[in-house]
Amino acid sequence: MTQILIIEDEALIAAFIAKGLKAAGYACFIEATGRGGLKVAEREAIDLVILDIGLPDMSGFTVLERLRGQGVRTPVIILTARSSAADTVAGLTSGADDYMGKPFSFDELLARVRLRLRSAPAEAPHALRHGAVTLDLGTRRVTVSGQEVELSAREFALLETFLRNPGQVLSRERLLSTVWGLDFDPGSNIVDVYVRYLRRKIGAEAVETIRNVGYRLV
Numbered sequence: 001m002t003q004i005l006i007i008e009d010e011a012l013i014a015a016f017i018a019k020g021l022k023a024a025g026y027a028c029f030i031e032a033t034g035r036g037g038l039k040v041a042e043r044e045a046i047d048l049v050i051l052d053i054g055l056p057d058m059s060g061f062t063v064l065e066r067l068r069g070q071g072v073r074t075p076v077i078i079l080t081a082r083s084s085a086a087d088t089v090a091g092l093t094s095g096a097d098d099y100m101g102k103p104f105s106f107d108e109l110l111a112r113v114r115l116r117l118r119s120a121p122a123e124a125p126h127a128l129r130h131g132a133v134t135l136d137l138g139t140r141r142v143t144v145s146g147q148e149v150e151l152s153a154r155e156f157a158l159l160e161t162f163l164r165n166p167g168q169v170l171s172r173e174r175l176l177s178t179v180w181g182l183d184f185d186p187g188s189n190i191v192d193v194y195v196r197y198l199r200r201k202i203g204a205e206a207v208e209t210i211r212n213v214g215y216r217l218v
């Protein structure tokens with residue numbers, strides 16, 4: 001079943017959208033915060049996200065940047081009361097697929113949801129390969145020497161970043177900002193922790209440590 005994630009803090013609006021989408025045959029998740037939405041996007045196979053901009057804990061634009069930073073290519077429709085041209089431009093340049101100002105008609109939203117869901121698979125899915133590792137961006141499957149390995153969304157994003165920059169030394173700062181969307185915190189060892197997870201899954205020798213600099217895909 002097609003799964004839609006609604007990230008919206010106004011409960012009535014979220015319930016209204018979910019009711020309509022369920023009637024149209026979609027399964028819905030509702031999250032009232034950016035943090036909650038990102039968790040669901042990481043955990044569930046979401047086909048489309050409807051995203052509010054004014055959220056209590058972070059801006060919808062930040063949510064969108066983090067989603068894209070995690071390698072999530074799911075279509076995102078921004079739904080917000082802020083319908084100024086500047087916000088539209090900000091939304092579309094930060095990786096949204098569509099933008100709707102509130103108030104909106106449900107029929108129009110549904111039409112856009114259907115359009116985005118139809119056009120999503122048409123984006124030519126392609127694979128990134130390096131040595132024995134293949135990462136399919138369309139199906140989000142990763143194989144090592146033909147054997148499928150299960151990666152979390154974050155591990156997937158990390159591997160994707162390495163595969164997009166084969167042979168290059170990637171600093172912790174760069175990995176942190178690309179994969180986690182965070183400014184560098186020199187005390188954080190999250191990158192090292194995730195590189196360790198990744199090595200366990202794709203082979204310890206696949207990622208080389210460059211002392212005091214960062215990591216490189218071998």
Ligand code: CA
Pocket residue numbers: 008009010052053054055
């Ligand atoms: Ca709001």
